[in-house]
Amino acid sequence: MASKQGKLHGRVEGARAHCAVPGCRAPGEYKAPLPAANFDGPGSWRFLCLDHVREHNTKYNYFEGMTPDEIHEAQGPLGGWERPSRKFATNGADPPPAWSDFSDPLDAISARFRGQARRGEAPNRFSKAERRALAVLGLGEDSDMHSLRKRYSALVRRYHPDKNGGDRSHEGKLGEVIEAYQLLRKSAAFA
Incomplete structure (x- = not known):
């Protein structure tokens, strides 16, 4: 046949x-x-x-x-969708990341495959720029959003001229702290 x-x-x-x-x-x-x-x-x-x-x-x-x-x-737009369907098998792959953790779908897709590229390495939550920003704030990679906000608030109080008696010598450092915080608060690691 x-x-x-x-x-x-x-x-x-x-x-x-x-x-x-x-x-x-x-x-x-x-x-x-x-x-x-x-x-x-x-x-x-x-x-x-x-x-x-x-x-x-x-x-x-x-x-x-x-x-x-x-x-x-049966002729409506939802005809046939009431039937249960089985889950797709992962075939041994890592489970996909939660889409809600990402603002850009391409970031979510790349996060799924980023783990396959570095099989033996420990996963790194932060990018190179984010690690530099953590260093500016004096934080480690185990920090969470609460510790980020707390440290940012303390550094702004220390370096802002309105809070430190009008000393403007630390304005450059204040700008670095603000820039670092703006980068980190949008980081997927803190989502």
């Missing part, structure tokens, strides 16, 4: 058998399902010629036996 699909949808090229309709000598190149009493498995097929498969298809009515309300529901 041949299995190659041709340009005509459903046609099985190279079928050797004749059409299953008695008296028809045309080659049976199209699979048509046999009516089953109850569905259990892939079903049974017979091979028909093009004319007989067209005749077979005109007799098929998906909505046969349905009430008008069931037909209306």
